[in-house]
Amino acid sequence: xxxxxADAIWLPMPATLKLSQLAIGSRATIRGxxxxxxxxxxxxxxxxxxxxxxxxxxxxxxxxPLEIQVRGYSLTLRKSEAEHVVVEPTDGP
Numbered sequence: 001x002x003x004x005x006a007d008a009i010w011l012p013m014p015a016t017l018k019l020s021q022l023a024i025g026s027r028a029t030i031r032g033x034x035x036x037x038x039x040x041x042x043x044x045x046x047x048x049x050x051x052x053x054x055x056x057x058x059x060x061x062x063x064x065p066l067e068i069q070v071r072g073y074s075l076t077l078r079k080s081e082a083e084h085v086v087v088e089p090t091d092g093p
Contacts, residue, residue, distance in 0.1 A: 019077070019085035020066065022056045028087035029053050039081050047071045053090065 016031055030052045033040060048054070048070055055069040064079040077085075 016086050016088050018083050019054070019056070019068070019087050020079050020082040022087060022089070024056055024058055026089060027053060027055045028089045031086045031088050033085045039078075040084070043077075043081070043085070046075055048075070048085070054087070 019028070019030075022028055030048060030050050032050050033043065033048075052070060057067040057069050057074065059066050065076045066079060066082050067074055067076050069075075
């Protein structure tokens with residue numbers, strides 16, 4: 001089958017995913033998160049805002065917590081917090 005033919009099946013890649021789903025070493029741009037609760041106030045105060053680029057540095061052996069690099073410093077998040085942060089993976093630095 002050739003692309004564009006009536007028989008072709010094309011499934012687009014999801015443009016966004018949860019920060020908790022990002023692969024170690026991957027970079028992403030924050031696209032949003034719920035704006036309620038003390039955890040999200042803390043994230044905003046630490047510079048985790050829509051449009052900010054983050055890198056997932058590592059996870060603990062059992063997957064919780066996660067360490068991200070944001071605005072030149074390291075920040076540790078609970079996996080439950082990272083599941084509410086929507087990101088868009090980026091290719092470049």
